[in-house]
Amino acid sequence: xxxxxxxxxxxxxxxxxxxxxxxxxxxxxxxxxxxxxxxxxxxxxxxxxxxxxxxxxxxxxxxxxxxxxxxxxxxxxxxxxxxxxxxxxxxxxxxxxxxxxxxxxxxxxxxxxxxxxxxxxxxxxxxxxxxxxxxxxxxxxxxxxxxxxxxxxxxxxxxxxxxxxxxxxxxxxxxxxxxxxxxxxxxxxxxxxxxxxxxxxxxxxxxxxxxxxxxxxxxx
Numbered sequence: 001x002x003x004x005x006x007x008x009x010x011x012x013x014x015x016x017x018x019x020x021x022x023x024x025x026x027x028x029x030x031x032x033x034x035x036x037x038x039x040x041x042x043x044x045x046x047x048x049x050x051x052x053x054x055x056x057x058x059x060x061x062x063x064x065x066x067x068x069x070x071x072x073x074x075x076x077x078x079x080x081x082x083x084x085x086x087x088x089x090x091x092x093x094x095x096x097x098x099x100x101x102x103x104x105x106x107x108x109x110x111x112x113x114x115x116x117x118x119x120x121x122x123x124x125x126x127x128x129x130x131x132x133x134x135x136x137x138x139x140x141x142x143x144x145x146x147x148x149x150x151x152x153x154x155x156x157x158x159x160x161x162x163x164x165x166x167x168x169x170x171x172x173x174x175x176x177x178x179x180x181x182x183x184x185x186x187x188x189x190x191x192x193x194x195x196x197x198x199x200x201x202x203x204x205x206x207x208x209x210x211x212x213x214x215x216x217x218x219x220x
Contacts, residue, residue: 012056015069019052020045026077035089037081047076051206058210063111067156068209070103075202078149082198088145093152097124100152104159115159123158123165124151146197153205164208172197172204 023044030036030044051072059068074096081087104120128151134142157165180195 008057008060011060012053015056016049016053019048019050019069019073022052022073023048023076026073026080029091030077030081030089033089033091035081035087035091037084037087039080039084044076044080047080048073051076055206055210062212063107063114064160064209064213066103066107067159068206070100071156071202071206071209074100074152075199075206079199079202082145082196086143086196088143088149088198090145090148093145093148096149096152097155100124100155104155107159115161117159119162120155120159123162124154126158127151127154127165127169142197146201149198150201153201157205157208160209160213164213168201168204168208170204171207172200175203176200 023046026048027039027041027044031038052069055068055072056065059065074092078088078092078096081089081092101117101120101124104115105117108115108117128147131142131147131150135144135147153168154165157168176195176197179200183195
């Protein structure tokens with residue numbers, strides 16, 4: 001392994017440790033929230049450690065690394081409650097919006113040209129309006145927790161490009177459809193089951209963020 005490779009591995013190990021601490025904080029917070037979730041000790045710690053380390057390994061040296069790490073931590077914390085109780089608590093989704101804005105603003109300041117803060121704001125607003133209409137028209141399919149969550153997703157992906165935002169949505173729906181099919185096949189869900197969409201929104205967002213912008217642009 002080269003010196004650069006060892007350096008990346010070292011940063012990934014540090015990210016894993018810090019991610020585990022973030023997972024601990026998320027688990028304790030979820031356990032105390034009125035609409036939170038009781039998660040077994042070690043689950044979120046391990047998940048955030050793995051996602052954080054993977055984020056560093058896949059995006060090290062790129063200005064979007066901060067977005068990747070934040071999306072991973074947010075994804076683990078919100079997916080845990082949504083998968084267990086079909087809930088995306090306001091205590092997490094609402095603060096995530098200004099934190100996402102601060103993350104893209106800091107990224108844009110530290111690395112000019114890495115993205116557009118204006119496009120991030122527009123992306124969050126556009127997705128919020130679209131998903132809000134879906135929740136209003138089809139409340140059995142789309143929940144308001146997803147509406148609040150998707151604003152942060154739009155901010156993070158919109159900062160990178162409109163192509164990234166569109167690809168993240170496509171990835172979310174594809175992952176959700178695949179998971180639904182598998183869930184029905186193994187008889188965990190049926191055709192009438194309410195399937196949480198938040199985890200797939202977050203997974204699609206993270207997957208697109210770890211891709212180099214040039215790759216995202218070539219896909220769409």
